[in-house]
Amino acid sequence: MVEQPDHEDLDDPLFDALCEQWEHIVTGYMQFEDRRPVMLYDIQEKRIYAYQYEGFKAEMSPKSQASLADQYERAGALGQMVVFVRDNEAKRLVSYLLDYK
Numbered sequence: 001m002v003e004q005p006d007h008e009d010l011d012d013p014l015f016d017a018l019c020e021q022w023e024h025i026v027t028g029y030m031q032f033e034d035r036r037p038v039m040l041y042d043i044q045e046k047r048i049y050a051y052q053y054e055g056f057k058a059e060m061s062p063k064s065q066a067s068l069a070d071q072y073e074r075a076g077a078l079g080q081m082v083v084f085v086r087d088n089e090a091k092r093l094v095s096y097l098l099d100y101k
Contacts, residue, residue: 014085014094017043024048026100029081039083071097
């Protein structure tokens with residue numbers, strides 16, 4: 001079993017949704033670990049996606065691209081992964097930088 005990540009904000013419904021799918025997210029990441037994908041969990045679809053960094057980044061606004069670039073660089077240096085959780089109903093997309101090993 002994969003240990004769930006820690007998070008400072010205990011009242012975070014998107015992080016709670018991520019934790020519910022944590023094992024599946026890590027498994028998906030590990031399948032493509034050598035490519036360092038950006039992971040996305042869509043709450044309404046209940047689906048997990050692994051995206052190539054450049055392709056995912058290209059779909060974002062310039063401000064979000066800069067934020068993702070920073071997170072992705074830090075993730076590589078720290079041996080972590082970038083995970084996004086999307087809630088289309090609430091119109092929220094939140095990213096997390098998390099240990100997966």
